[in-house]
Amino acid sequence: MEIMRVVDELVCSRRVPGLLSYSLRVLRNEQGALAVATDPVGVPPGKWVFTVSGSTARLAMPDRTTITDLTICGIIDRWDEDEGE
Amino acid sequence: MEIMRVVDELVCSRRVPGLLSYSLRVLRNEQGALAVATDPVGVPPGKWVFTVSGSTARLAMPDRTTITDLTICGIIDRWDEDEGE
Amino acid sequence: MEIMRVVDELVCSRRVPGLLSYSLRVLRNEQGALAVATDPVGVPPGKWVFTVSGSTARLAMPDRTTITDLTICGIIDRWDEDEGE
Amino acid sequence: MEIMRVVDELVCSRRVPGLLSYSLRVLRNEQGALAVATDPVGVPPGKWVFTVSGSTARLAMPDRTTITDLTICGIIDRWDEDEGE
């Protein structure tokens, strides 16, 4: 799993079926790269989370047919950004 | 999922079976690397999209036996390139 | 499999179901990047381990429905950090 | 899928079963990294191709039990190397 920070919500009105009702988050990892994840937890911007990728990202969603390759798994209680660096 | 920009259509007349009738797009990610994706949405060049990779890329296609490891999932409504940087 | 060093335990009280009772470890690889792994072996911080990723990470857990994409597979008996460099 | 150029044939007389009769190609991607792919299309050195990776690489082979994680999917009709840069 990877440690990432929630940046924003992704606004995207035109999607493939199977992503229609899920909220999408824009995340940034420690190296500064952006990614988009499905969020079954409900995380506000600014929080540090850890994410699961690949086929397991589908299994982490309440509906396992969701089209996703990155899902937020949990909010990290304490994370000092400097700890990561 | 990854945030990428559509650069062009990929012209490729000689393919393996199972890719025969799908349109292919050349995309560029934020780091500048190119990739090829199947496009079930129909996206013109210049648009910012997000893509799903791995085995889930097949599930995002109308025909789930399509030979692909990267599929365009949706067009991002507003994306400021500077926001990514 | 990848060679990584255990840095710390990850404290995370709010998780998706399916990760509820497993201990999570923060690891650092040779390039200095951090990752989070499930730990069925029980490894204290400071130890060098090797990890398995992708769908196989689930199969390495006692309960194969665990939501994980990185699992600690074993403790390396002797590992000279310089050997890696 | 990734855009790569065929460099050479890979000569390898000692292999695991399941790779015995397939031709293997050495490819180079745009960043200059090398990779080995199975080739169901029959591509001569120098050509630009696009490749599929992961579990889908097996599905792109005529025999879907082939041991491969990278398969050549098609020859790109026109590819200006500068276009990629």
Add this chain to the structure above:
Amino acid sequence: MEIMRVVDELVCSRRVPGLLSYSLRVLRNEQGALAVATDPVGVPPGKWVFTVSGSTARLAMPDRTTITDLTICGIIDRWDEDEGE
């Protein structure tokens, strides 16, 4: 598949079940990064090999339930290190 060189055997007496009797090799790729692979071929240190990753790594083992995400597939007959560079 990736081109790598066998560096050493990995000594690891404490492992998860399912890896108990297989020999593990430490490999180095062209960029200098280390990885650990299962070895069904029997390769001495110093040899250039190619490896398969992901779920296919399990299928390349005689016992397909082996916990691995990287397996040595074959020894390359001739490999000039400069050819890779």
